[in-house]
Amino acid sequence: MAGDEPVTSPDQHKPAQMKALRVGAVVTAVILLLMTMGNHTGKVEDIFLVLSAGALILMLIVDSVLRRNGLRS
Template sequence: MAGDHDAPVTSPDQHKPANMKALRIGAVVSAIILLLMTMGNHEGKVEDIFLALSAAGLILLLIVDWVLRRNGLRS
């Protein structure tokens, strides 16, 4: 606890991720990779459903982010 008073005081807006564009590109690439993983030598469809839902979740988050940025609610 002795070092807590030495920490600089910062506002929450100073803690933004470094590059949001890179994060968005990474989410798109991850969704594509998840969908490509459905093509394989597995017999069950549970894996395919899980991968497709995971990719859809990423895409949904990207769409929500895009709508919020378009409406000026997020930078």
């Protein structure tokens, strides 16, 4: 089977839709923050939801800084 597949380099593959991925990360962070307004009594869930949303937002900020400095396309 492997002999029938064409050999391609990584730059020949279709690039990912980065704008859609960034929008998806923002939407996911907002949804995670909206989940804190549930009918649960403990705050442990809120901590994990806020930390997860914060991690996504931090990754978007780092990506933005790297793109502005020309270190990432």
